[in-house]
Each structure stands twice: as structure tokens, then as C-alpha cells.
Amino acid sequence: MGNTNSHSKQRFSFRRSERHISSSSKNSSSIPTITATTRNQSPLTTVSSFNVHHQVSNNAISTPNNQEQQPPSDVVFAASHALVGIGAASSSHCSNNNQQQTPSSPVLLSSSMNTSFNVFPLHHVDSDMTSLTSTTTSVRNSRTALSTSIHISDIPTNINTVMQISNPTQSRASTTNNNTTIHTTTINNTTTISTTNESSNLKSRQSLPPSTQQQIARLQENSGYRRSLSTPKLSLLKKKNVLKAFFMLHRRNTIDEAEMKGEEEFGRRVTDSEEFISMQNVNTPIVDLSPSSSTQLPQHRPRVHSITSAATSDSSSSATRAGADTDTDTTIAAELDEKKKIANILNKSFSKTRTVIKTQSHSHVEIPSSDHGKTPSDRKNLERSASAPSIMTNELELLLRDAMGFQLFKDFCVAEFSVENLNCWQELLDMEKNFIDMSGKRRSKVINMVYDKFLDDGCSEEINIRGKTKKLVDTERKSGTINLDTSKHLLHEIKRDLYTNLVDSFSRFIYTDEYKLWHELKTNPSNVFE
Amino acid sequence: MGNIVVSPHDKEGQHHMMATPTSNNPNGGSAATAKNKSEITVLLLGAGESGKSTLFKQVQFFHGVGITHDQERIELIEIVRLNVLENAKNLVAATQHLNIPIEQPENRETAKLIINSLNTNDLEDPSWSKRLYSLWKDAGIQKAYENREKFQLYDSTEYLFENLDRICSDKYVPTVVDVIRTRTKTIGITDMKFDVGDGKQLRLVDVGGQRNERRKWIHFFNTVDAVVFLTSLSEFDLNLYEDNGYWRVKESLRVFNEVVNNALFYKVPFVLLFNKRDLFEKKIATKSFSKYFSGFNEAEEKNPVACIEYMTKLFLNEITEHPLDTVSVKTLSAIDHDNSKQVFEEVKQFIMTQQHRE
Numbered sequence: 001m002g003n004t005n006s007h008s009k010q011r012f013s014f015r016r017s018e019r020h021i022s023s024s025s026k027n028s029s030s031i032p033t034i035t036a037t038t039r040n041q042s043p044l045t046t047v048s049s050f051n052v053h054h055q056v057s058n059n060a061i062s063t064p065n066n067q068e069q070q071p072p073s074d075v076v077f078a079a080s081h082a083l084v085g086i087g088a089a090s091s092s093h094c095s096n097n098n099q100q101q102t103p104s105s106p107v108l109l110s111s112s113m114n115t116s117f118n119v120f121p122l123h124h125v126d127s128d129m130t131s132l133t134s135t136t137t138s139v140r141n142s143r144t145a146l147s148t149s150i151h152i153s154d155i156p157t158n159i160n161t162v163m164q165i166s167n168p169t170q171s172r173a174s175t176t177n178n179n180t181t182i183h184t185t186t187i188n189n190t191t192t193i194s195t196t197n198e199s200s201n202l203k204s205r206q207s208l209p210p211s212t213q214q215q216i217a218r219l220q221e222n223s224g225y226r227r228s229l230s231t232p233k234l235s236l237l238k239k240k241n242v243l244k245a246f247f248m249l250h251r252r253n254t255i256d257e258a259e260m261k262g263e264e265e266f267g268r269r270v271t272d273s274e275e276f277i278s279m280q281n282v283n284t285p286i287v288d289l290s291p292s293s294s295t296q297l298p299q300h301r302p303r304v305h306s307i308t309s310a311a312t313s314d315s316s317s318s319a320t321r322a323g324a325d326t327d328t329d330t331t332i333a334a335e336l337d338e339k340k341k342i343a344n345i346l347n348k349s350f351s352k353t354r355t356v357i358k359t360q361s362h363s364h365v366e367i368p369s370s371d372h373g374k375t376p377s378d379r380k381n382l383e384r385s386a387s388a389p390s391i392m393t394n395e396l397e398l399l400l401r402d403a404m405g406f407q408l409f410k411d412f413c414v415a416e417f418s419v420e421n422l423n424c425w426q427e428l429l430d431m432e433k434n435f436i437d438m439s440g441k442r443r444s445k446v447i448n449m450v451y452d453k454f455l456d457d458g459c460s461e462e463i464n465i466r467g468k469t470k471k472l473v474d475t476e477r478k479s480g481t482i483n484l485d486t487s488k489h490l491l492h493e494i495k496r497d498l499y500t501n502l503v504d505s506f507s508r509f510i511y512t513d514e515y516k517l518w519h520e521l522k523t524n525p526s527n528v529f530e
Numbered sequence: 531m532g533n534i535v536v537s538p539h540d541k542e543g544q545h546h547m548m549a550t551p552t553s554n555n556p557n558g559g560s561a562a563t564a565k566n567k568s569e570i571t572v573l574l575l576g577a578g579e580s581g582k583s584t585l586f587k588q589v590q591f592f593h594g595v596g597i598t599h600d601q602e603r604i605e606l607i608e609i610v611r612l613n614v615l616e617n618a619k620n621l622v623a624a625t626q627h628l629n630i631p632i633e634q635p636e637n638r639e640t641a642k643l644i645i646n647s648l649n650t651n652d653l654e655d656p657s658w659s660k661r662l663y664s665l666w667k668d669a670g671i672q673k674a675y676e677n678r679e680k681f682q683l684y685d686s687t688e689y690l691f692e693n694l695d696r697i698c699s700d701k702y703v704p705t706v707v708d709v710i711r712t713r714t715k716t717i718g719i720t721d722m723k724f725d726v727g728d729g730k731q732l733r734l735v736d737v738g739g740q741r742n743e744r745r746k747w748i749h750f751f752n753t754v755d756a757v758v759f760l761t762s763l764s765e766f767d768l769n770l771y772e773d774n775g776y777w778r779v780k781e782s783l784r785v786f787n788e789v790v791n792n793a794l795f796y797k798v799p800f801v802l803l804f805n806k807r808d809l810f811e812k813k814i815a816t817k818s819f820s821k822y823f824s825g826f827n828e829a830e831e832k833n834p835v836a837c838i839e840y841m842t843k844l845f846l847n848e849i850t851e852h853p854l855d856t857v858s859v860k861t862l863s864a865i866d867h868d869n870s871k872q873v874f875e876e877v878k879q880f881i882m883t884q885q886h887r888e
Binding site: 417 | 602605606608609612616682714715716717718719720738740741742743745746749770771772773774775
């Protein structure tokens with residue numbers, strides 16, 4: 001911002017000219033241009049400063065200064081990841097209750113988080129994040145009191161999860177186990193900073209207030225985890241992850257007692273090998289985190305583990321990766337005898353799940369994106385919206401309907417920083433089903449909620465949509481009451497844009513091993529074991 | 531970093547700047563170790579539709595990975611066809627919006643179908659090739675196309691419509707050019723590694739350019755060895771995708787300012803690429819360039835070199851912090867394979883020499 005004055009002089013003629021070109025230059029030069037840098041680097045000194053930022057961004061809806069608020073929104077981003085993680089879990093809870101009845105679901109994030117929280121309470125993060133959350137929620141007053149309380153109680157644990165996921169990648173060199181490292185991450189930042197490879201930038205900020213350091217550390221931890229993007233070649237390790245997710249999903253559908261027995265056996269085996277892998281791979285065994293929980297609550301494992309290994313296999317050197325693979329090999333070899341048994345169980349349980357998936361997709365038929373099985377009147381409704389996403393690809397549609405596919409895709413999107421689209425997509429689906437029973441006022445409220453959460457400038461989970469769509473929703477939401485047709489039209493418009501976003505992520509997801517294996521499982525499950 | 535002046539009202543900024551000297555040492559340290567590092571991370575940055583992903587795809591192509599392989603491109607059939615549909619829809623919507631009637635009745639029928647029910651699978655039917663092409667050639671659609679600065683339309687439109695006979699066929703396999711010409715709005719951040727010889731790997735990071743996507747860039751700012759900033763020359767008459775009332779050039783300048791003056795990039799080689807030179811030269815032949823830049827000499831507005839020089843000045847004026855000797859400016863036509871290969875080689879050389887100098 002150095003020579004701001006001379007700088008603007010140099011551009012003066014240019015600025016003047018643009019005024020008559022862009023009609024809405026109201027959001028223009030009057031804003032002091034603070035570089036993203038300044039704020040990026042400048043840590044959030046206190047939570048309250050963040051609060052101010054956020055409210056500013058909320059008030060100045062038409063101001064495109066989200067760049068200047070990067071760090072706060074990032075914190076919110078992390079926080080809202082937690083929010084939506086929970087939201088998604090609960091919503092999937094609604095949509096496929098027959099799958100979710102037992103608590104052993106890998107999708108049911110909240111349960112896993114609660115446990116890790118119990119095992120491993122983080123007081124600092126806890127208090128910190130609670131205030132942060134209340135900020136978020138107070139900004140969005142449209143939220144109900146109920147959801148607020150849920151968020152406050154759950155967020156810290158989620159952050160905890162994120163840290164425990166990201167930690168192995170960064171602190172490989174340190175010999176401390178996960179437990180201690182995380183502990184120091186949150187309570188005493190200095191230790192973490194010294195053990196973390198990539199936080200060289202942080203060192204300098206040790207003089208900053210501890211709350212700031214924590215926040216930076218959190219950001220750093222986040223980015224550290226997410227930095228491992230590129231997908232390695234199909235390793236046995238990954239294959240196992242997918243399989244594990246698959247098993248966890250299907251355990252619940254198996255009623256046959258004999259199968260149950262076999263599966264339980266297998267479940268234990270999976271957990272065991274998992275411990276093994278994570279110990280070999282990560283040096284910082286996650287198992288140490290909750291020594292008792294690994295047997296009691298095997299359902300937590302797949303999620304945590306899959307991310308850990310994805311991160312590890314990428315960021316660790318090829319030598320260690322090779323080592324890890326051999327380790328997996330031995331594990332796999334140990335399981336060789338089981339293979340046939342497993343394949344049997346899988347085949348049986350799979351045919352069951354297929355029906356489950358079928359019924360599930362029936363409940364989703366009301367989605368405007370799929371035209372199949374629509375009554376003529378429904379179709380008419382559809383045709384009202386000039387741009388309903390009638391172009392849904394079969395594969396993407398299938399993927400989104402399948403719980404495991406959805407979860408795998410979601411993990412991929414998280415790694416690519418594009419999970420807000422999926423979150424929004426899911427929320428819209430759930431919402432749409434209920435629109436018919438709502439009053440106009442309620443619909444308006446719901447649309448407003450969507451706008452605040454996903455569309456508003458600088459909001460935590462802003463999705464990438466056309467300005468036109470945003471404007472349309474913005475004008476409609478102010479009317480106070482929205483009739484059914486309009487609300488459907490609005491959702492169509494958003495979903496059309498969302499769909500193109502999902503397709504972009506999907507176009508890369510199809511090259512990942514997760515997708516390939518998922519696809520293989522869907523088409524020919526027994527092949528995976530041959 | 532003593533030469534940094536912070537606007538006085540920016541208290542937080544001051545706080546940060548006080549922390550800067552220390553924060554730069556480890557940063558410099560990481561740059562020094564970069565010499566020995568086998569991996570070079572290059573960020574492709576820029577506002578929306580500046581051609582980041584196009585360049586990304588080109589680099590894939592001439593490194594013989596990714597879209598070079600047929601089976602990878604087969605997976606992208608959907609994307610190409612989706613692009614055709616999106617373009618068609620946008621054009622039809624524009625005729626309504628701009629009050630330009632579609633002239634032929636049968637084209638109006640086609641337009642209705644496109645808006646309401648057409649999906650990508652339908653495009654396997656070769657008959658759609660004729661129908662869509664006839665729609666494209668309709669006087670109304672062509673008129674809307676001439677006014678495309680008034681709405682959002684991909685640059686790929688003309689190319690895709692001219693190649694409909696290939697695309698609308700059940701045997702269609704996208705060519706490399708098809709994939710490169712296809713516009714997909716990048717969501718999130720993606721990366722790819724390439725071997726560049728000397729046992730070194732180049733890690734190219736491609737990002738989304740719209741406002742909300744830019745907030746995600748920060749996650750990569752710490753691990754950067756070079757930044758390639760792209761901006762579109764041909765955007766001077768266009769408004770933003772995410773905000774229809776905001777001029778793209780202004781946005782590009784703003785983003786450039788924020789990135790180039792970022793303290794994390796002080797010691798990082800910085801390349802500014804003016805992309806879409808081909809489109810730009812076509813555009814200024816029919817459109818007035820000086821209408822958009824009052825400081826520009828009107829007599830020179832048909833001269834692309836003068837226009838580009840002016841744009842270069844505009845952008846370089848934004849640099850307040852970054853040392854100018856580590857900034858390189860080039861023009862590029864990313865859809866042109868040879869040109870982008872040559873430019874990328876130059877960029878690579880520039881980055882390497884800058885790193886050796888460290």
C-alpha cells in the first residue's frame with residue numbers, strides 16, 4: 001500500500017474512465033485497498049476483531065471486499081466445515097434412516113467427534129471456538145437456538161478431528177505420539193511450531209498473543225492437511241480405505257446372524273490392521289489417541305484413517321511410501337485367507353445394499369435434476385424454470401445418491417477446497433422436499449438462510465455462481481413471502497450453477513482411485529478381491 | 531522490509547508489518563532451501579476466465595500426461611457436450627434478454643427444447659448436429675452473439691458450434707484441442723506434478739478465479755517458488771461472471787495488486803502473462819479499445835502492440851512492493867499449443883534462473 005497516493009494518481013485517468021462504463025462502480029475505489037497480504041499475514045489478534053470483520057462483511061453486502069477479509073472467513077470456513085459436517089451427517093440421517101439406525105455409521109460424524117472429544121478434551125480450543133461459533137451464529141440470527149447449541153457443543157471436537165488428521169503429515173519427524181503433539185498444538189503452540197515442517201513462517205510470530213498463535217496454527221494445520229492434494233497411484237492402502245468404508249456401510253445392512261458373526265470378526269480384523277498401518281505409516285499412531293475406543297468404536301476409524309493415509313502417502317517421501325506399501329502388503333498377506341470369506345459376505349451384503357440404494361434413489365426422485373418418473377404436472381413445473389439442471393449425468397447422479405460414493409466425493413472435495421458446493425447441494429435437496437408443506441413466509445425464511453449461508457458476499461461457504469443467479473435470489477428473498485413456484489425456480493437456478501461446479505470437481509474425481517474402486521464395487525464387487 | 535508503508539488507518543496492518551522482518555527470515559530460508567529442493571511449486575493465479583486452466587491443460591499436454599491419453603479424454607465427453615449445451619442455453623437466454631427474436635420457426639423449436647429438456651446424452655444423436663448448427667446460424671442468435679459482451683458467454687462458443695458434427699456423434703472422442711478449448715470453471719484448487727529434468731519436479735497448482743475461489747488461494751501461499759499471474763487481454767469489454775456490474779479489467783488489476791504486493795511473494799519470481807492475445811487482436815479490430823481507457827491515445831487503438839503496452843503499464847503500475855527485476859511480462863495465446871509451449875518454456879527458464887540467483 002506503500003505509495004498509495006502517487007499510485008492512485010497514476011491511475012486516475014483510468015479510474016475516471018471506468019466510472020461511466022461499469023454502472024455499479026459504487027463498490028469501487030472508495031474502498032481502501034488493503035492487500036490480501038496485509039490481512040493474510042496479520043493474524044487475528046482477538047476473536048472480537050474477527051467478529052467486527054465478519055459483521056462488516058455481512059452489512060456491506062454489495063461490497064466485493066471479501067479479499068480483504070480472507071483470514072476471518074477462513075476461520076469461519078473451518079468452523080463452518082464443522083457446521084456442515086454435522087449438518088450433512090444429520091441430514092443423511094434423515095434421508096436414509098434404515099442405514100443410520102445403528103450408531104456404527106461412518107457418515108455419522110457427530111458421534112465420532114463426540115468420542116474423540118471425550119477421550120481428548122481440548123480446553124483451549126474449546127473455549128476459543130465456542131466464542132467463535134457464537135460469533136458466527138450471532139451474525140446469522142436466522143439460525144434457530146437449537147442449532148446454535150448443537151454447533152457450540154460440536155465444533156471444538158471437529159477442529160480436534162481436523163488437527164488430528166493433519167498432524168501426522170506435518171510432524172512426521174517428531175517422535176511424540178499424536179496425543180502429545182495435538183495437545184501442544186492447542187495448548188502450547190511453540191512446541192508444535194518447532195515440530196512442524198512447513199510452519200517456518202510461524203516461527204516469527206511467536207511473539208504474538210497466544211490466542212493469535214492458536215488461530216494461525218489452526219489455519220496452518222488446516223492448510224497443511226489440505227495441501228496434500230495430488231492423488232497417488234492406486235496403492236493397496238487406499239484400496240483398503242475404500243473397502244473399509246464400504247464395509248462399515250454394509251455391516252448395518254446385514255441381518256443374517258451368521259454373517260454378522262463373520263463380519264464382526266472381520267470388523268475386528270480391519271481395526272487391527274488399521275492400527276498396524278497407522279502405526280507403521282504415520283509414526284504417530286492415532287490409536288494412542290483413544291486406546292480403548294478402537295475396539296469399542298471401530299466406526300470412527302475409516303474416516304480418520306482414509307484421510308490420514310491420503311495425506312501421508314502424498315507428503316511423505318517416496319521411500320517411506322514404499323515402506324508403507326510393503327507394510328500394507330504384509331497386512332494384506334495376513335488377510336489372504338480371509339479373502340474368500342470376505343468376498344462372500346460382500347456379495348451377500350452388497351445385493352442387500354443395492355436394494356437399499358434403490359429405495360433411496362426413489363426418495364430422491366423428486367429432485368428436479370432427474371426427469372425420470374415425473375408426472376406431467378411435475379414436468380410443467382420444471383419447465384417453468386428456463387434452466388433446470390436436466391443435464392444430470394448418470395454417473396454423478398449415482399455417486400451423489402450413494403452414501404459411500406457421496407462420502408468419498410466429499411473427502412475429495414474437501415481436499416480440493418470445494419466442499420461448499422456439495423454441502424449446498426445436499427442442503428438444497430433436503431430443503432426442496434419440504435417446500436410444498438411450507439408457508440410462503442417460511443419459504444422466504446429458508447431462502448434467506450440459504451442466501452446467508454452460501455450466496456452472500458464473503459460468507460463462510462460462498463459458492464461460485466453467476467452474478468445473475470445471485471441477484472435473482474437476492475431480489476426474491478427480500479419480498480418476505482415466496483410462493484412455491486418461485487421458490488422452486490430459485491432453487492433450480494442455484495442448482496444449475498451448482499451442478500456445473502460439481503461437474504468440474506467430478507471431472508477430476510473420476511481419475512482418482514477412490515472413484516475407480518467405488519465404480520468397480522458398484523459394478524462388480526467380487527472383482528475387487530480377485 | 532523497511533520500505534513498507536502502511537496506510538495509517540490499518541492498525542492490524544501495522545501490527546503485521548512489525549512482525550514482518552522476523553517473518554521474512556524463515557521465508558527467505560525456505561527460498562534458499564528451494565535451490566536444493568527437488569520440487570518447484572508454481573502457482574497459476576488470476577481472476578476468473580483468465581486462462582489458468584487452459585494453460586494448465588496445455589502443460590499437461592506437452593508433458594505427455596493427463597489429457598494426452600485417449601482414455602482420459604473419453605471421460606470428458608460429458609464436459610464438452612455440457613459446454614455446448616451451456617453455450618446454446620446462454621445464447622437462447624440472451625436472445626430473450628436482449629429482445630432479439632430467433633428468426634426461423636424451426637430454430638425456435640430447437641431453442642425451446644434446449645432450454646427445457648435437452649441433455650448431454652441426446653447429443654449422441656447426429657441429427658442434433660444439424661439442428662444446433664442451424665440454430666447457431668440463425669440471424670437472431672448471431673446478433674446476440676455479436677452482442678456477447680452484454681451477457682456471460684464462454685470464449686469456446688464459436689469453436690464448439692463449428693465442430694458440432696464431430697461432437698454430436700456416438701463415436702465422439704474429444705480431441706486435445708476440444709478439451710483445451712472447452713471452458714470449465716475451475717472449482718477449488720487442483721495440482722499436478724511434472725518431471726522437468728535434472729531430477730526436478732514441477733508442481734503446477736491451478737486454482738479457481740472467481741471471488742469466492744480466491745479466498746482459498748491463501749492455503750498455498752506459503753509453499754510457493756514462483757507465481758504465474760494470468761490476465762485476459764480480451765476482457766476489456768466484459769463484466770464479471772460473479773458480479774455483472776463489475777468490470778473485469780478492474781477486478782484483474784485489483785487481484786494483481788493484492789497478489790504481487792503480497793509479502794510472501796517478495797522473493798518469489800513473478801510472471802505476468804497477458805493471455806488471449808489472439809482473441810484480443812480480433813476484438814480490437816471491431817471494437818474500440820480507447821472507449822474503455824480514457825488515458826489511451828485513440829489514434830493507436832487498432833494497434834495491438836500499443837494496446838498491450840498500455841495494459842502492461844497499467845498492471846506494472848500496481849506493483850508497489852515486489853522488486854521489479856524478478857517480474858517478467860509476456861503475452862500468451864493459451865489455446866495455441868506452440869505458443870503456450872514456447873511461453874511456458876520461457877517462464878520455466880525465468881523461474882530457474884531466478885532460483886539460481888537466490
